[in-house]
Amino acid sequence: MRRMKPTVYAPSLTPVWKLLRECGYDPDPLFREMHIDPESLRDERARISLSRIEQMWKWIDQHSDNRCIGLGVVEHWHPTAAGALGYAWLASSTLRTSLERLVRYQRMISEGVTGSIHEKAGEVSLVVAFHLETEEEIPVWVDAILALIVHLCRINYGEELPLTSVSFRHREPDCASRFYGYFRCPLEFGADDNRISFPAAILDQPLEGSHPTLARLHDQVIVDYLAGLKQGSLVEKVKNAIIERLPSGGVTDATIAHALYMHERTLQRNLRQEGTTFKSILNEVREELAIRYLQDETLSLGEISFLLGFTEISSFSRAFKRWTGVPPSDYRAGR
Structure with missing residues (x-):
């Protein structure tokens, strides 16, 4: 780190x-x-x-x-x-x-x-x-x-x-x-x-x-305030903040910047300096969590969609297929 x-x-x-x-x-x-x-x-x-x-x-x-x-x-x-x-x-x-x-x-x-x-x-x-x-x-x-x-x-x-x-x-x-x-x-x-x-x-x-x-x-x-300044990679701090807030929905660069005691543009600029963007990190977190959740047979696709901050199962399915090339139902069935 x-x-x-x-x-x-x-x-x-x-x-x-x-x-x-x-x-x-x-x-x-x-x-x-x-x-x-x-x-x-x-x-x-x-x-x-x-x-x-x-x-x-x-x-x-x-x-x-x-x-x-x-x-x-x-x-x-x-x-x-x-x-x-x-x-x-x-x-x-x-x-x-x-x-x-x-x-x-x-x-x-x-x-x-x-x-x-x-x-x-x-x-x-x-x-x-x-x-x-x-x-x-x-x-x-x-x-x-x-x-x-x-x-x-x-x-x-x-x-x-x-x-x-x-x-x-x-x-x-x-x-x-x-x-x-x-x-x-x-x-x-x-x-x-x-x-x-x-x-x-x-x-x-x-x-x-x-x-x-x-x-x-x-x-x-x-x-x-100081809790938001703990040493570590900004990317990891953004990931952690996203994970904490995904189930409540409305995760944006503005809400995460606020959680990290930063201006939205400052967050965007610093992430660019790290070679990434907020959207990329959000997609990466969602993909990683989706694969983990799909391995848990007790979670329905609807519950997984909610945990990932999607309002509809169809939105989650399209996003997952974009990430992995297959729908979440097929991924779970073929695992």
Whole structure:
């Protein structure tokens, strides 16, 4: 089974789109050049290949004269950019639970960025790591992620949030004063890792926006969403989804895309990249199941037709003859 390529939650690019527009760039042709469908940014089920996101940030890093452009992402962030995780974060009871929730469910937003929590000597640190194809971090992307995390913490805790320090692996930019102005704490550039450090004492203080019930509800939405991102071949995932839904009828590429938390066109495009189509997979699943069911003498042709999602026996018979060259009744009799 082939491992699926890492992906990113499409709506999370909305702040980047708005930032580019604010900076005088037209994001539409840029996104299309990177093979990112602008419409997918409004589709909560759409995901985009991590490699395309990497290309986009590389373009921004190479073409922008503003080395602090990544910090501007926070001005355009909205909870919907992180889906259920954004709202679960806002409803968290403490900053510690906020950070733990982010680390636990970050794969919903990106399968190329991970976080880990480290605690010692009265200090708690969130270490952010990037797992890219080129294994080379993109400074403006790192800046955007760390700035956004601090922004989220300030939303929950307040603008007076005290930070112990923030570290960056990349070298100090020529606009470092803006970094100090935004983070308002000691900074280290050229560090061993990308890290945000907090005084441990503040992490367990109750937050005014705490709503445990809402947080748990959003957590369940996240868990259900992540269940659709299990590693494995897209073809196998489509097959499994088809098998589960065939008896109820109405199996289409649209319904399966919805079940897999994908946009219909995204599913079609990704299947083409795998060298197949939804119709081919549907026919293959039906043929395999039909042969299996016909070997069971307790199942009538009518029952088999129903299990395969056909409304009439005649439709099933025509399809089976097209697949195998013989009607299902002849196949069963000659088996």
